[in-house]
Each structure stands twice: as C-alpha cells, then as structure tokens.
Amino acid sequence: MQQVTPPDANDTRLTAAHSGKPPRAERPKADPAPSRWAYRLHRLWLTPVFRKLVRVGVPFALALIVGTLYLSDGDRRAAIQLFIAEVRDEIHNRPEFMVKLMAIDGASTETSEDIREILPVDFPVSSFDIDLEEMRQEVLALSAVKEVSLRIRNGGVLQVDVSERQPVALWRNAEGLDLIDAEGVMLAPVETRAVRPDLPLIAGRGAQSRVGEALALFAAARPLKDRVRGLVRVGNRRWDVVLDRGQRIMLPEADPVPALERVIALSNAQDMLARDLVAVDMRLSRRPTIRMNKEAVENWWKIREISVGNN
Numbered sequence: 001m002q003q004v005t006p007p008d009a010n011d012t013r014l015t016a017a018h019s020g021k022p023p024r025a026e027r028p029k030a031d032p033a034p035s036r037w038a039y040r041l042h043r044l045w046l047t048p049v050f051r052k053l054v055r056v057g058v059p060f061a062l063a064l065i066v067g068t069l070y071l072s073d074g075d076r077r078a079a080i081q082l083f084i085a086e087v088r089d090e091i092h093n094r095p096e097f098m099v100k101l102m103a104i105d106g107a108s109t110e111t112s113e114d115i116r117e118i119l120p121v122d123f124p125v126s127s128f129d130i131d132l133e134e135m136r137q138e139v140l141a142l143s144a145v146k147e148v149s150l151r152i153r154n155g156g157v158l159q160v161d162v163s164e165r166q167p168v169a170l171w172r173n174a175e176g177l178d179l180i181d182a183e184g185v186m187l188a189p190v191e192t193r194a195v196r197p198d199l200p201l202i203a204g205r206g207a208q209s210r211v212g213e214a215l216a217l218f219a220a221a222r223p224l225k226d227r228v229r230g231l232v233r234v235g236n237r238r239w240d241v242v243l244d245r246g247q248r249i250m251l252p253e254a255d256p257v258p259a260l261e262r263v264i265a266l267s268n269a270q271d272m273l274a275r276d277l278v279a280v281d282m283r284l285s286r287r288p289t290i291r292m293n294k295e296a297v298e299n300w301w302k303i304r305e306i307s308v309g310n311n
Contacts, residue, residue: 107145238253239256
C-alpha cells in the first residue's frame with residue numbers, strides 16, 4: 001500500500017505565497033461599529049424635536065418660501081383677491097341665504113313703526129350682511145322695549161320678537177306727565193291725566209325711582225281708592241298720600257305701608273278722615289299728629305270758650 005504523507009507546513013506557506021493572497025490568519029477583520037458621523041446622525045434622529053423639525057418644519061419652510069415668492073407679484077395678489085371676492089359674493093347672494101322681509105311680534109303699532117324706522121333694512125339682503133346683535137342693541141335703545149330677540153326664520157324672514165314695557169303709573173314732573181313702568185323707565189308723554197285714568201298718579205322729584213314702593217302704598221290704600229288722588233314724593237325721602245278735600249297723610253321715611261294701614265284703621269274705627277282735617281302726620285310713628293283746617297280750629301276755640309264760660 002502507498003502511504004499518503006501530510007503536506008508540510010512549509011509547502012502550505014509556499015503555496016499561499018505563490019497565489020499572492022495573504023494567509024488567512026493575517027487578513028484584517030471588518031469593524032461592525034458605525035462611523036462617528038453615522039452614530040451622531042442616528043442619535044440626532046432619535047430626538048423628538050429634530051424629527052418634528054424635519055417632518056414639519058422643513059416642508060412648512062419650503063411652502064412658505066414658495067408662497068412668498070409667488071405672492072411677491074402684485075398682479076398675482078390682485079387676481080387672488082378678486083377670485084376670493086367673486087366666490088364670496090356668489091355664496092352670499094344665493095337664494096337660500098337671502099332675507100326678503102321682516103316680521104315683528106309682541107309690539108304695539110307705535111313700537112312696530114319705531115322699530116322699522118330705526119332698522120332701515122333694504123330687502124332683499126343677504127343674511128351674511130345682517131348683524132343681529134347690533135340690530136338687537138338698537139331696538140333695546142327704544143324706551144318702550146324691555147326685551148327683544150332677533151333671528152332669521154326659514155323662508156328668508158327676519159323675525160323680531162319684542163317684549164314691551166307695560167305702564168303702571170303716571171309720573172308728574174317739571175316737563176309734564178309721563179307713562180312709566182315698574183322699573184321707573186319713562187315710556188311716553190301724555191297730554192292730560194284723562195288719557196289714562198286707570199293708572200295711579202305719582203309726583204315729585206325721585207318718585208320714578210321708587211315705583212315699587214308707590215304701588216305698595218296704592219295697594220294698602222285700596223279702602224280709600226275713591227278718595228286717593230295720588231302720591232307725592234317729598235324731598236326724595238318720603239311719601240304724602242293726597243286725598244280729596246285737600247287732605248294729606250304724611251308718611252314716615254321707613255315703613256310707610258304699616259303707617260298708612262294704621263291711619264286707615266283709625267279712620268274706619270272713628271271716621272277720622274271724614275272730619276275737618278287738613279293732614280294726618282305719621283312721620284313720628286309713636287306720636288301721630290292731626291292738623292285741622294282753619295274753620296275747624298275756630299269752631300273748636302269757640303266751643304272751648306263757651307265751655308269755659310259756663311264753668
């Protein structure tokens with residue numbers, strides 16, 4: 001048998017040298033680690049701010065630059081503005097957005113005429129050109145209007161719902177007679193008392209600011225309603241109840257209603273107001289005072305002299 005001898009190490013080195021390739025043990029290995037710039041770029045990309053800047057900021061900046069360059073031309077800007085105006089007018093003037101008439105509910109004839117006068121709307125008009133809040137404030141400026149709401153109904157109708165102030169009394173002042181509501185707002189002047197005989201009459205400076213108190217006094221004076229002519233505010237501090245025959249009930253500043261009820265109770269018990277009195281002074285509730293007229297005083301003195309002489 002023929003024996004196979006292993007190759008000699010020297011023969012292996014000679015073969016490698018003859019082929020021109022370095023021995024396997026002497027080849028340099030590839031470094032798997034990234035380069036320094038690749039590492040830095042990778043770390044930078046992991047930051048949220050940088051990613052958002054690249055994804056959002058860069059496109060936005062490019063779009064801004066392109067838009068600025070495009071709009072730097074004046075003719076282009078004018079053309080764009082004209083196009084936008086035409087589109088807007090076309091939308092505004094569509095039939096479904098047009099308001100053709102105005103309807104007013106809850107107002108008297110005079111108030112309705114005043115509202116139409118202060119709201120000179122040229123119908124038809126686009127609903128986009130109507131400022132409802134501004135119109136509402138103009139209507140509220142009318143003294144006869146307490147509350148108002150405006151809306152545009154289907155069919156192109158401007159609906160105005162009005163809540164009018166209701167007169168509760170007549171106020172006599174330096175200028176004449178005025179209708180006032182429960183809040184003391186002057187509604188309209190009247191020529192004479194006979195225009196509204198159903199309303200109570202108050203007079204004096206500051207009387208319009210105490211309408212609630214005056215109405216409470218009129219309610220308390222209901223047993224004397226056929227004799228009550230009105231209330232007078234004295235010194236803007238207290239009330240006088242004016243009766244027929246020139247009589248007055250002078251009420252205190254505080255709690256005038258109980259004082260008036262006390263006078264009415266005395267009158268019912270002793271017919272006090274049926275006598276020759278000029279005034280019943282209740283300004284001092286603990287010491288009511290009665291003031292008699294001149295003839296009654298003279299008769300009283302005569303009766304007194306006669307009684308003294310007889311004694």
